[in-house]
Amino acid sequence: MVFHRLAPNIGGEILTEALIALSVFLVLVTWVIMNRNHRTTLPSAALFGLTLATAVLVKGSLSFLPPLFVGYIALQVLRKGRYRLSVLTTTLLAFLLPVIAYSVYATHANGSFVLLSQQGRSVLLAKAIPKKLVAMFGTKTAVLIGIALLFAATAFATCLVRGRAPRRLIVLLSLVAVAGLVIGTSSPQLRALVVVFAFGPGLLLFTLACLNRCFRRRVSALWTSPGWVAVTFVITNFVLVAIVVFGDPRFLAPARFVLLLAASFLLIRLAEALGLPVGGALTLEEDGHFREIF
Amino acid sequence: MPGRSKIEFWEICIAAVLALIYGYSVFSDLSIPDTAFFVGDTWEYQSIALNFASGEGFKFGGLLPFEAYHFYSANPEYYDRFMDIGAAGGEPSTFRTPGYPFVLATIYRIFGVSPRTAIRI
Numbered sequence: 001m002v003f004h005r006l007a008p009n010i011g012g013e014i015l016t017e018a019l020i021a022l023s024v025f026l027v028l029v030t031w032v033i034m035n036r037n038h039r040t041t042l043p044s045a046a047l048f049g050l051t052l053a054t055a056v057l058v059k060g061s062l063s064f065l066p067p068l069f070v071g072y073i074a075l076q077v078l079r080k081g082r083y084r085l086s087v088l089t090t091t092l093l094a095f096l097l098p099v100i101a102y103s104v105y106a107t108h109a110n111g112s113f114v115l116l117s118q119q120g121r122s123v124l125l126a127k128a129i130p131k132k133l134v135a136m137f138g139t140k141t142a143v144l145i146g147i148a149l150l151f152a153a154t155a156f157a158t159c160l161v162r163g164r165a166p167r168r169l170i171v172l173l174s175l176v177a178v179a180g181l182v183i184g185t186s187s188p189q190l191r192a193l194v195v196v197f198a199f200g201p202g203l204l205l206f207t208l209a210c211l212n213r214c215f216r217r218r219v220s221a222l223w224t225s226p227g228w229v230a231v232t233f234v235i236t237n238f239v240l241v242a243i244v245v246f247g248d249p250r251f252l253a254p255a256r257f258v259l260l261l262a263a264s265f266l267l268i269r270l271a272e273a274l275g276l277p278v279g280g281a282l283t284l285e286e287d288g289h290f291r292e293i294f
Numbered sequence: 295m296p297g298r299s300k301i302e303f304w305e306i307c308i309a310a311v312l313a314l315i316y317g318y319s320v321f322s323d324l325s326i327p328d329t330a331f332f333v334g335d336t337w338e339y340q341s342i343a344l345n346f347a348s349g350e351g352f353k354f355g356g357l358l359p360f361e362a363y364h365f366y367s368a369n370p371e372y373y374d375r376f377m378d379i380g381a382a383g384g385e386p387s388t389f390r391t392p393g394y395p396f397v398l399a400t401i402y403r404i405f406g407v408s409p410r411t412a413i414r415i
Binding site for chain 1: 313316326330331335336339340352386388389390391392393394397398409412413
């Protein structure tokens with residue numbers, strides 16, 4: 001509904017965006033079903049894996065969802081958390097079987113190896129933000145810069161999330177960021193760096209970390225609660241897509257309803273921080289229960 | 295708990311009714327043309343879906359008469375290329391992921407070829 005209201009022109013054409021929005025919705029719904037009880041059932045895990053497969057078969061721009069979700073489940077298995085190894089195996093098999101089956105057919109039809117589709121090869125970095133960086137520095141240097149920035153952002157965000165970052169460091173890094181933006185306006189190379197960093201995963205991690213600090217760690221559910229992790233993963237998927245493939249608003253439109261969920265969460269936390277009463281259907285729990293989310 | 299299940303059932307019912315009312319309000323006042331663009335992504339999805347629904351395989355190109363595709367216009371720049379590909383037997387569609395053409399083909403098989411119906415669904 002949110003997608004159609006905010007992007008009626010896109011939804012009113014024979015284009016994939018409406019189906020992408022539906023796929024994202026179904027991924028969230030099956031994730032909720034999978035995590036509804038404390039003990040995850042194997043049929044619900046299979047349903048979720050199948051939905052992930054359907055999502056990537058609908059559009060390659062959802063390809064980051066499976067590794068994020070499966071990685072999360074694997075991490076929980078390793079930590080002996082809420083998922084068993086059989087849940088991970090079932091999800092993975094249900095996801096891989098349709099994808100492999102179609103890829104075999106596509107490879108046979110095409111005569112050369114095809115994983116899902118060939119579109120990824122042609123659009124990789126085609127309209128993405130780092131393209132300018134590649135043009136300025138060359139591919140190898142640009143990739144190294146990107147990895148270094150991502151590493152730095154991750155380290156910084158981890159530091160903040162765990163509450164170990166001293167305030168002086170935050171002030172210093174904020175000043176560096178502002179200086180970068182100011183200097184960047186006069187230097188094309190620095191501008192490209194700032195743009196990549198600002199619109200990249202760094203922004204997401206930085207935002208999460210800062211929100212957590214601002215809300216006195218009340219938003220940690222975004223990466224600790226299985227329910228909110230799903231919302232974070234969908235947003236992360238589209239951020240990553242903007243980095244490596246497309247940054248156009250059209251391709252981000254299907255994720256808008258998920259942003260609305262994240263915004264509602266932050267508003268509730270803000271209200272709580274201000275001491276305002278918060279209740280009703282959107283009261284949230286951080287112990288992994290889901291039905292309160294929607 | 296039985297009570298809890300009942301509440302969830304009614305929650306779903308209310309959500310479904312609201313969704314229907316919303317869907318009707320959105321699409322009843324939109325004048326959606328019953329044609330598809332003959333450019334960009336749309337001509338690929340539309341032709342692959344129709345070719346698949348017609349039993350011609352998961353292929354791109356004018357394998358059917360041009361009018362069958364319900365395209366908005368026959369841009370001369372694309373028309374010749376499109377029909378030439380069709381005359382050569384069509385291109386196996388491995389460039390794009392199959393989900394959307396497959397859903398379109400299913401809709402066309404059930405409701406007949408109508409881009410407007412596909413968009414509304």
